[in-house]
Amino acid sequence: MKYFGLIWHNIWRKKIRTSLTILSILVAFLLFALLSALGYAFKYGEESADAERLIVIDKVSLINLLPIAYQNQIASIAGVHSATHATWFGGYYQDPKNQFGQFPVDPHEYFAMYPEFKMPEEQFDAWVKNRTGAVVGKDIADAFGWQVGDRIPIQSTIWTAKSGEKTWEFDIEGIFANEEPRGNTSMLLFHYDYFDEARAFGQGLVGWYIVRVDAGADPVQVQNAIDAEFENSRNQTESAPEAQFAAAFAKQYGNIALIVSLVLGAVFFTLLLVSGNTMSQSVRERISELAVLKTLGFSDRAVLGIVLSESVLIMLMGGLLGVGIGVIAVRGVAASAGAFLPGFHFSPTAMAMSLLLMVGAGVVAGIFPALNAMRLSIIDALARA
């Protein structure tokens, strides 16, 4: 575009002012990148959910346990393909801040329920044979430098063994990966049979059921049928698609999406005031120059376009720098702590969103000064100069 030189030089008319404006835009978009990565991490469970999987929990509370006997009852309901269970072990490795998921499960059933988890067959077989064996996801293995053959202690915050010990030791027999490139593998799985036998209390109880719906069956009907089945039991159930369960689980940490939106809303409101002010100052101090351009034959629309482009260009410079730094920061965090925050990632959607935001904010900040410049009367402006 041939007006670029003109636009570019106008932008740098007041170098310090423009630099400060760009800096504030940079900070806003850096925040945007970090917060949307965080929001994505919390929404991540929902997005990676399988539509054919249901989660069945106790109706009163997620932390209430359900009888193991429910498994056969659920499995016999029409439309249910298979059912298995898992339980929250609530442990950490060495330091309480090293929290991640550990679940006592039935190896065959669990891996059939989650076909996206992949591991070498001989490792799986070795795990099945070793009662105190466990398998770990690749992310968590990388994070702690664990290898097959290691014996690791996990301190549970919930479960005491019959020995009175709260530290449980497991032999790592295998490491599994998630077929989906960004899928979560920050977890440790071990034998439910061993767990049930060794725990000091809670025998015969599990945390929740995972149900696979028959292909072609209506998940909503199956969900209702399961809850109806246990309506008159001591533990009533609440079934929900995996995605909904993940969303409800994330909500335990507060409404992250809402907080993110509020913070970003405030940041961008301030940003519009700052850059809108920069643009109107910049137009005000060159009224006579704009009048000269019009005198030379630049149309009203060209003048509008020049001022708007300045505003958008400033926004793009700050925005791209901010998002660029944000992406590097997000990668850094994901590389060093991704195991604890699966899905912490600046998504392509967020990238597209940020570009839209840059152009949109540029237009909003520049539109009134640009309209003023467009409507400027040449003779009045020249007479004033």
Add this chain to the structure above:
Amino acid sequence: MAEVLARLEGVSRTYQKGKEKVEVLHNLDLQIPTGDFVAIMGPSGSGKTTLLNLLGGLDRPTSGTIHVGGAELTAMSNSQLSHWRSTNIGFIFQFYNLLPVLTAQKNVELPLLLTSFSSKERAERAAIALDIVGLADRARHYPRELSGGQEQRVAIARAIVSDPSLLLCDEPTGDLDRETADEILKLMQILNREHGKTIVMVTHDAQAAQYANRTLHCDKGTLEAREAA
């Protein structure tokens, strides 16, 4: 008699000042032949700038018609006028009105942005215009690095770069010392005689008016522009 470049017929311009109407130009008839160099003198507030604005299509008369170079300005829309200005009129102001953020070269290139010339052609034409005003060696300088006389030369180069037939100058030497003013006026004379530019120049300076072929006097704020003795 030479061909007429600009023709005003029954032109009036009234300004509304609050409730009062001020008639700055009243029923003015004026013809400017092609190749003329006219000086316009008159007291402050007599309507000299108003007349230039009308001739350049920056302002519209309250009544009457204006023709310049075959175009009827009074019948054109604002955007038509704006396009017409870019190829037919060169403006020169008292305070030069260069863009401070652009070099001399880029200032001169400005009007060419409205043409279909390539950036190379624009640069070449601007260089020629700067050469005509004697500032080829200052092309890369910014306005703040130039003297007043040099700034006005750059402004003249900008006014002639798209080769308009009519130059409208509002007190072009009003901010310059005698010696520099004379240099600028000589340059304008060259543009008139050698490059065939028709020039209308408003001035308060009788000596400056000497450079023109004839002088018109604007009187009393209203009414007439008559031939000087």
